[in-house]
Amino acid sequence: MKTNKLISLMVALVLTSNGCNNAKVVGSNQELEGKLPAPKLMGEISVEEALNLRKSVRKFLDKPLSIDQISQLLWSAQGITRTRGELKLRTAPAAGATYPLETYLFTASGGYKYNPADHSLKKVYPDDMRIELAQASHGQTSVSCAHAVFVFTYIEERTSQRYGERAYRYICMEAGHVAQNIHLQAVALGLGSVPVGAFTDDKVAEIMQLPENEIPLYIIPVGYSAEE
Ligand SMILES: Cc1cc2nc3c(=O)[nH]c(=O)nc-3n(C[C@H](O)[C@H](O)[C@H](O)COP(=O)(O)O)c2cc1C
Known part of the structure; x- marks a missing residue:
């Protein structure tokens, strides 16, 4: 195990107080790459x-x-539901259908990027990165202990090309729609979720090795509730 991974693990152990034990693998190592059901x-x-x-x-x-x-859950967030001419429209509305958001999923088996066009996942990170993401989120154990952690990023140019300075506002509004879709879908599947906005953008961007024009916006851990 690499030294930084070991440090992450030790920090997470100290931070963990909810019964989730990061010394064990929490979650399934099931590979998720490929076309989804x-x-x-x-x-x-x-x-x-x-x-x-x-x-x-x-x-x-x-x-x-x-x-x-x-x-x-991925479909509820950004799945394609219909077409308008060339455009493929999604479960969540987007200003001018400019679709500035990118969807990532982090699990025990690594990190994946969602492709709405064919409802598939591509593996882009080989390791379990949830502990690092939790550290970047001020040690929130919801991020390290959820079996599925969704991260939404945005590429502002996609929307600012059309809407100029209002783009950022529109992107945040859209992220709210996407998040609520996931929260409601989670409930319908017998699962629980939490919106996580408290994280250090630069740290998450560094962990995910994002290009400069792609900014992390929202993290949504999802799993079976251990709460009353
Ligand atoms: C934009 C936004 C950011 C939030 N960030 C966090 C967060 O970082 N960590 C957390 O535990 N909850 C976070 N929450 C959840 C709120 O604390 C929660 O929605 C609120 O306490 C109301 O509780 P409820 O969601 O159970 O109705 C966030 C909610 C929103 C809408």
């Missing part, structure tokens, strides 16, 4: 029930998510 368009509970049950969940069980659950 088709999302289901009918669920078990109504939108109203999901709204009523949604709450921030910060403590998670050490219980893996299925590939169907992962697929459904």
